[in-house]
Amino acid sequence: MTPAAILRAGFRDQNPGLVQLLGLCPLLAVSTSLGNGLGLGLATLAVLVASNGLVSLVGRSLPAEIRIAVFVLLIAALVTSVELALSAWLPELHAALGIFLPLIVTNCLVLARAEAFASRQPIGNALLDGFAMGGGFLVVLVALGGVREVLGRGSLGGDLHVLLGTGASSSGLHLFSEQHGFLLALLPPGAFILLGLGLAWRQARKAAAS
């Protein structure tokens, strides 16, 4: 596979959020703001790249019976490491992402890429696939987070300062008062509806192209 094809697959044709619909639980639960979406997106991206790389190195030498068990072990170790690192250096983001950080282990996207792609590809392709799939997931998380934050709180990037760790108490744009926000956008049903609209948009584009 060419690098361009891998990137195209991750960001567009096989986008985990809008096409493969993998990892919906964290996608819907954490995308309440641009900052949260970006935080979880980056954590997932880091885990995906690292797990794809490791799996590509060891994958082919593993006996078939225990291949998946070893992948799960590797992914769990990586996620735990990312979680510890976040809680040491970005404790506020760690608190905001809460349970969804350890749950990256169960994000089927990570295991799916390890098993379906990285274990049978050279390391370069595997790393690039981790980046493309993680990036595609990140873009959807950030977009959904941004839209939900604007509708629900009237701000965009209002908690980015948590990510940057600059000690600032606010950041981003404030468009209108939070009291006039559209609460549904912040709740899980709103996330489903908005993701549905995203899917419809993607299908419409595909239909128009063909």
Place this chain on the structure above:
Amino acid sequence: MDGNAERPARRAIRAAIVLAVAAIAAFGLVAVVHEVTRDRIAATERAHELARFEQVLAGRPHDNDLLADTVTLRDPELLGANEVITAYRARFHGEPVAVLLEPIAPDGYSGAIHLLIAVAPDGTVLGVRTVSHHETPGLGDFIDTRKSSWIERFAGTSHGNPDAARWRVRKDGGDFDQYTGATITSRAVVGTVGRTLEFFARHRDELLAAPATIQP
């Protein structure tokens, strides 16, 4: 070379060894990261805790180590928790400045609400903050100071100010405004702060008693 040519028992042993090696490698990675981050995580948690304390102390000076000057309490009825709760004491030149209590409101709209309350030695509230909660975003999260200043209303109140009968939300005939659309949350917080102050009034002397640690 082909796996099928290997005898099943040998195959199984090989798989077990590979799995064991992978487990040890994964364990090793986590152990190293844990070792590297441990001190920093402890320091961050400590700083976080102290920053919360500063908020409820409302600028009162203190010169002791709050995290070391503690007393443990247990009163499921007034403090809302079956477990033992730690109270921290703030002192300035050895004189008590405030007692910090962390009661739990068990009757929030969606689960327990953890509060932090600083009470001055005379029984008046210096400040109240919400430590953690699961209330509905946009409705019940007004108890978070990032969303509204409602919780600052408690500063200056005490057990007896207002009267015990008026330590409720306005809807129940009390003195405290409930937040529109979130009466249950308001009621839970007002009730818990009131009960905590009653606890303080009952146990004031024990709470303020001699330092748990000796000052240098």
